Amino acid sequence: MAEVVPCPFMKKSPSVVYWLGNDLYLNITNRCSNNCYFCFRKFKDGIQGFNLKLRREPSPNEVIKKLQEVINRKNWSEVVFCGFGEPLERLDRVLEVTRWIKKYSGMIVRIDTNGQGCLLNKGRKVVRELKEAGVDKISVSLNAHEKETYNQVCKPTFENAFENVLGFIEKAGKEFDVEITVVTIPEVNIQKVRKIARKLGVGFRIREYIPCFWLKPVPIT
Numbered sequence: 001m002a003e004v005v006p007c008p009f010m011k012k013s014p015s016v017v018y019w020l021g022n023d024l025y026l027n028i029t030n031r032c033s034n035n036c037y038f039c040f041r042k043f044k045d046g047i048q049g050f051n052l053k054l055r056r057e058p059s060p061n062e063v064i065k066k067l068q069e070v071i072n073r074k075n076w077s078e079v080v081f082c083g084f085g086e087p088l089e090r091l092d093r094v095l096e097v098t099r100w101i102k103k104y105s106g107m108i109v110r111i112d113t114n115g116q117g118c119l120l121n122k123g124r125k126v127v128r129e130l131k132e133a134g135v136d137k138i139s140v141s142l143n144a145h146e147k148e149t150y151n152q153v154c155k156p157t158f159e160n161a162f163e164n165v166l167g168f169i170e171k172a173g174k175e176f177d178v179e180i181t182v183v184t185i186p187e188v189n190i191q192k193v194r195k196i197a198r199k200l201g202v203g204f205r206i207r208e209y210i211p212c213f214w215l216k217p218v219p220i221t
């Protein structure tokens, strides 16, 4: 199959669908209930030639239309909800697009999340709804070994975010292939996060921190 490379002109308009290696990514929102000091979107407007700064949030039909343009162009490994924001800010859109992906391609669907889906969607059975829609994997970025560090590093909007994220991981771990990821920042005790993952019976992955402080932050709209 033909290799898919980012279009050099794509940077001019925001990308809802983009790709890195063998994975297709969906950038459906720029909103997030955290404000991590290391968040890539504070320092860059995109990645690998793709502009991820949305002018507005795409409708499920728009996401699906963009997906249709590229989904058959390569033997992609998986479709990942991961962009310049927290996908579960738009739970219903995630569910709708996931159902379409599972129905028309059967591809593996992963959600990269801050784990605050239950706080963002109070009263909803978030884990069950994701399961029923067909989500296969969930990757939760934890980036702290305890509450104080979480609050310091991730600056969550919600007061009990850390405890809630742990609860989400525990619940999701019973239904999905779940991993905790942690960025290598000095505040975080990596070994303690690894222990949390082991205790909750989920996977664990370390992500390298790429400092961006020499770059001028760009405003998030």
Ligand code: SF4
Pocket: 032, 033, 034, 035, 036, 038, 039, 040, 041, 084, 085, 086, 114, 141, 154
């Ligand atoms: S959770 Fe992710 S998108 Fe949200 S502020 Fe942190 S790094 Fe950025």
